[in-house]
Amino acid sequence: MPKHDTPLLDELEKGPWPSFVTDLKRQAEKKPECFDILGQLELSFRDKITHWKHGGIVGVFGYGGGIVGRYSDVPDRFPGVAHFHTVRLNQPSSKFYSAAKLRDICDLWEKYGSGMTNMHGSTGDLVLLGTTTPNLEPLFYDLTHNLNQDLGGSGSNLRTPECCLGRARCEWGCYDTQNLCHSLTMHYQDEIHRPAFPYKFKFKFSGCPNDCVAAIARSDFAVIGTWRDDIRIDQAAVKGYIKGEFIPNAGAHSGKDWGKFDIKAEVLDLCPTGCMWMEGDSLKIDNSECTRCMHCLNVMPRALRPGLKQGATICVGAKAPILDGAQFATMTVPFIEINPDTEFAEVIEVIEKIWDWWMEVGKNRERVGETIMRIGLPTFLKVMEITPVPQHVKEPRSNPYVFWQEDEVEGGFERDVVEFRKRNAQ
Amino acid sequence: MALSKDELKAKILEKALTGPKAQLYVKDFYACDPEAGPRDVKNAANDLVKEGKMTFWSSGSTTMYAAQGRAKDEENR
Numbered sequence: 001m002p003k004h005d006t007p008l009l010d011e012l013e014k015g016p017w018p019s020f021v022t023d024l025k026r027q028a029e030k031k032p033e034c035f036d037i038l039g040q041l042e043l044s045f046r047d048k049i050t051h052w053k054h055g056g057i058v059g060v061f062g063y064g065g066g067i068v069g070r071y072s073d074v075p076d077r078f079p080g081v082a083h084f085h086t087v088r089l090n091q092p093s094s095k096f097y098s099a100a101k102l103r104d105i106c107d108l109w110e111k112y113g114s115g116m117t118n119m120h121g122s123t124g125d126l127v128l129l130g131t132t133t134p135n136l137e138p139l140f141y142d143l144t145h146n147l148n149q150d151l152g153g154s155g156s157n158l159r160t161p162e163c164c165l166g167r168a169r170c171e172w173g174c175y176d177t178q179n180l181c182h183s184l185t186m187h188y189q190d191e192i193h194r195p196a197f198p199y200k201f202k203f204k205f206s207g208c209p210n211d212c213v214a215a216i217a218r219s220d221f222a223v224i225g226t227w228r229d230d231i232r233i234d235q236a237a238v239k240g241y242i243k244g245e246f247i248p249n250a251g252a253h254s255g256k257d258w259g260k261f262d263i264k265a266e267v268l269d270l271c272p273t274g275c276m277w278m279e280g281d282s283l284k285i286d287n288s289e290c291t292r293c294m295h296c297l298n299v300m301p302r303a304l305r306p307g308l309k310q311g312a313t314i315c316v317g318a319k320a321p322i323l324d325g326a327q328f329a330t331m332t333v334p335f336i337e338i339n340p341d342t343e344f345a346e347v348i349e350v351i352e353k354i355w356d357w358w359m360e361v362g363k364n365r366e367r368v369g370e371t372i373m374r375i376g377l378p379t380f381l382k383v384m385e386i387t388p389v390p391q392h393v394k395e396p397r398s399n400p401y402v403f404w405q406e407d408e409v410e411g412g413f414e415r416d417v418v419e420f421r422k423r424n425a426q
Numbered sequence: 427m428a429l430s431k432d433e434l435k436a437k438i439l440e441k442a443l444t445g446p447k448a449q450l451y452v453k454d455f456y457a458c459d460p461e462a463g464p465r466d467v468k469n470a471a472n473d474l475v476k477e478g479k480m481t482f483w484s485s486g487s488t489t490m491y492a493a494q495g496r497a498k499d500e501e502n503r
Contacts, residue, residue, distance in 0.1 A: 054485050054486075055483060055484055055485035055486060055500075056483070056484070056498075056499070056500045056501065057481050057482065057484075057492075057497050057498075057499055057500075058501075059482060059484070062476060064472065064475065064482040064484070064489055068484065068486035069484065069486075069500065071500040071501070083501070086486070133501060154484060154486055154487075155484040155486065155487065155488060155489030156451075156452070156488050156489040157489065194468075194472045194475075195452060195468070195472070195484075195489035196468050197452075198451070198452075198453060199487075199488060200487060200488075356463075356464075359464035359465070359468075360464055363453075364453055364488075365451075365488055
């Protein structure tokens with residue numbers, strides 16, 4: 001396969017940052033089809049249009065996801081990428097894998113694919129870029145039999161669930177994210193591998209409100225760790241921070257001299273609800289007003305820790321901006337216990353209520369967050385059998401009309417109009 | 427569910443084979459048995475794929491169903 005002239009792509013090698021163009025040129029020495037990737041991309045830069053065709057019927061037997069068909073619309077000019085399918089592998093929870101495992105996956109991909117990878121995709125998958133249709137089944141066989149690794153989700157399926165490091169490495173984990181992520185991955189194998197829904201559906205699990213996997217922005221079903229009692233305060237450690245004995249933010253911003261730690265300017269005044277204050281040299285918190293922004297815990301991790309009654313908040317309906325712009329997930333279940341002893345039955349019940357409703361009323365290619373926007377949060381909460389709380393309200397109502405449900409009005413909506421006119425006739 | 431699973435599968439396949447659209451969303455099959463739940467319809471359609479009578483077509487973000495031979499097959503175009 002010949003090299004192509006790529007003057008536009010070559011510009012991307014000139015900055016101080018690593019360049020995928022350089023990587024592709026290096027890889028092309030072993031896998032000549034990578035020259036054709038560069039050639040086709042150069043053509044796309046010139047034409048200002050993609051030259052990948054959209055979708056296909058490729059997959060492995062029994063699976064309706066995990067492989068994304070990609071074909072060139074200029075295969076005569078770039079035969080090396082005539083087929084260039086993407087394979088998504090389900091990553092281990094928290095992306096805990098050994099270097100040996102990564103080498104095995106890379107070796108397998110050198111054997112069956114272009115050798116190009118994308119780690120990690122938005123749902124955390126190990127993404128393998130570029131193979132041909134005849135290679136798919138042999139790759140899948142080796143992957144599942146030799147590497148004990150499965151495909152991830154794609155299409156109108158449950159996408160590969162993803163979680164943060166959780167309690168494995170983080171003191172703020174309010175539940176075992178890895179356990180929940182792995183358990184639900186196993187529980188919902190059918191939904192991951194075969195299409196079930198009007199559109200994609202993503203689970204993400206964060207152990208605390210720092211939300212390191214961006215569950216609230218990127219998942220249809222975000223499980224974010226929280227606590228329902230009081231933030232634990234070590235007053236001696238608070239004094240230690242004030243005296244400069246401990247570095248704030250655990251040293252995370254220590255590359256510059258910020259001056260002496262100022263608890264008022266750096267913590268109290270930055271609390272979004274103003275629920276913290278000092279009484280003498282003691283820190284006080286009105287926990288009922290805490291919105292779990294995590295700022296104070298992040299600044300003074302020795303002094304402040306999450307409460308002991310731990311669980312999670314479930315938020316529903318985040319999405320990227322295909323329709324109506326991007327949206328964050330809406331807080332739906334304020335607090336739920338994450339209980340491995342029940343095999344997470346409480347969480348599963350919430351998930352399946354959402355799915356039953358969305359599968360019924362969701363339109364084709366409509367994310368659940370869009371369905372909620374279209375039909376309305378009050379209906380969604382009713383379906384979920386959740387009593388609204390003030391935190392469900394985005395802003396005070398500006399519409400002056402009051403909409404009652406019929407069963408909330410004495411006598412319902414039926415009335416004797418003739419009788420009404422007798423009393424109210426002008 | 428008013429229809430048995432086999433009856434539902436037959437209706438789905440008929441729609442996939444004879445409908446004006448070659449590729450259908452799973453929701454398009456709900457009308458095959460209005461009394462069946464979405465999961466029943468989805469399971470029946472997926473069974474037909476396993477049996478080789480239908481196939482998935484996926485853009486990567488959305489999946490559609492088609493009777494064997496009716497889906498847009500980029501490989502053979």
